Amino acid sequence: MTSTYVYVDFGAVRIQQYLTRTPGLRGHRAASNSLAQATADAAVKHVVGDLAEINRESGEADGVVSLRFPTGASEEREGRVRRLQDLVFAHLRRVLPGAEFHSVWGEGESYLAVYAHVLQPKAHRGEVRHDLPPTAEFPLAVPCRMCHTDPAVGIEPVLDGSLALCLDCSMRNVPRWQTVADENSPEGRLLRGIGLAPAPDGLTDLAALGSKDSGRNHLATVAVDGNAFGVFFKALANEGSRDEELRTAKAEISSALSDATRAALEVATLELPLTMEREQLCVVPHVVGGDDVLVSLPADQAWWFTLTFLEEFGRRVHEATAEVMEKLNKLRADRPGLPALEPPTASAGVVFARARHPLNLLSESAGQRLSEAKRAYGGRRASVQWLDITADGPEAPAHPPLALSVLRSEGRGQTPAAKALSGLVKVPASHRARLMEALRGGGPLTAAAIADRVGHLDAIRPFLPPFPQHDQPPAVGIGLGAALGLARWWPCA
Ligand SMILES: [Zn+2]
Incomplete structure (x- = not known):
């Protein structure tokens, strides 16, 4: 008989929004770092003890915890999942006070099968357990001066003076060396x-x-x-x-x-x-x-x-x-x-x-x-x-x-579009801005007429529809408007 496991996954909701909710890079770095530390194998093992093991069948990812335990008697299963969730949520909450987490679980012979047939559909239907930041104990507390999201819990020294900070911003208020030096x-x-x-x-x-x-x-x-x-x-x-x-x-x-x-x-x-x-x-x-x-x-x-x-x-x-x-x-x-x-x-x-x-x-x-x-x-x-x-x-x-194949060919060779863009970049930026205006005002023919007058028609020709079939796409696969936009930050060869 093949053994089956109960798989319990945890993740942070809208993680990118959460990490970037404070204004400075210092705070984002600190939060990224805390998240990586909190979800590292050693930290999670310490929290869950003998209740479950790290699920090695899933790949490694920041902000994601995947656990498993052998399926036992059915009456015991849900209680054990619940206890695991309580422990892991409490741990994550301590480290990342302002984040939102969710957890989903299922059982079967392999993680991938359970993921594809149970966990993903459950997550899709919203059949997950959520863990939200606690609401303010004192509704009249001043809002945090850093994130303007949660209530402040105290006044702390920051880089330039001192501020009323919430718990989450307090976690982010650490010197840079503490976060960048961290290998996690x-x-x-x-x-x-x-x-x-x-x-x-x-x-x-x-x-x-x-x-x-x-x-x-x-x-x-x-x-x-x-x-x-x-x-x-x-x-x-x-x-x-x-x-x-x-x-x-x-x-x-x-x-x-x-x-x-x-x-x-x-x-x-x-x-x-x-x-x-x-x-x-x-x-x-x-x-x-x-x-x-x-x-x-x-x-x-x-x-x-x-x-x-x-x-x-x-x-x-x-x-x-x-x-x-x-x-x-x-x-x-x-x-x-x-x-x-x-x-x-x-x-x-x-x-x-x-x-x-x-x-x-x-x-x-x-x-x-x-x-x-x-x-x-x-x-x-x-x-x-x-x-x-x-x-x-x-x-x-x-x-x-x-x-991608329009802009980069396999083996890093230049595609026709990339080659044409390298030419377009050589047209002075002020002139490219004028062409964009002409394009928006009068269409590709107006832009072409202006380019012709100042001697840049060759640079934009690859991005124009073939004459006389104006309804055909340009041969290089990019229209003039998109090409002028790409050219703003396209590397000069
Ligand atoms: Zn805050």
Whole structure:
């Protein structure tokens, strides 16, 4: 008889919003760090004792705790889940007073099967147990001066004076060295992985690392998330129940995917021209989950970073899943109505704004761009959507998301679009702004007429519809409006 387990998962709700709810990078770092520490294996083991063990079948991710215990008598099961949840919630609450947590559980032979058939559907239906921050004991307490969210519990010295802080902001009010030196924090781990000087103290200092032409006051916020992992895991869980080899492959694949995320982050960070020039960390990671990443970096580095990350992640995941994918697709071919699976990829949302723009709004906008990118390609291709808040305002962008393959060809060769963008970047910025105005006012032909007059028609021609079939898309796959937007932060070759 095969043994079955009860799996109990814990996670933070809207974690990116929570981490970035205070104004300064110092507070975000402290919260990221506390979260990583609180959810580290050793801390969780200490809390749960003999009640459960760490679930090694799931991949590693910040802010996520996965536990399991052998299924025993049914009357005892729910009580044990409840006790576990009480313990873990209390522990997380102590460390992260202002966060919201949830927990979901289910039982079965393997984590992936339980995840695909029980945990994910339950979470989707909202059948989870929530743990919310306690409401104020004294309703008349002054609000916290840092987050303006929770009531203050005391007055504390901060960098410049003293402030009334809530419990959560008090946790965030620690010196920088305490958080960056920690090897569990996303930033500490990245530093340890690639060995560079630490990133600057604040977001304005980070923006100041950009090139002279960038104005040195703009940052990009990049949110990345894997595509179609749910579909893949579900297929794996279904076929795994009939195939021994697939069953054993499952646990390895989970950790191979979180490894691919970390490796892609390291490679994309190391390969930035700015990193090489300064030998300093120029990317500040806020969240690094299983296949889920949120970072800030100087605006003029964002396209390098994003395209390299997506390509590197796709390549590594492809390698790690190739064998299993082939086997799965052979099995699926025998079953009518099941389409062949594509290897999972990742998509990105990129938002450009001034360094002083609140990070919580940027992280929310980057998340929305990420959803647009995923939706546009049904999660079946690596894709990207972006927004430049300074140039275009905070509303959803007018241009459609792009597939990664339009901007980057395999093996880092230039695509026709990337080549054309390198040409467009050479047109002076003031002139590109005029072309954008002409495009918005009169359409592509008006813009083309102006470009022709000043001798830049060749630079914009690849982004114009072919003449005379004006309703056809441009040959390089990007329209002029999107190209002018991309060119603002496109790296000069
Ligand atoms: Zn606060």
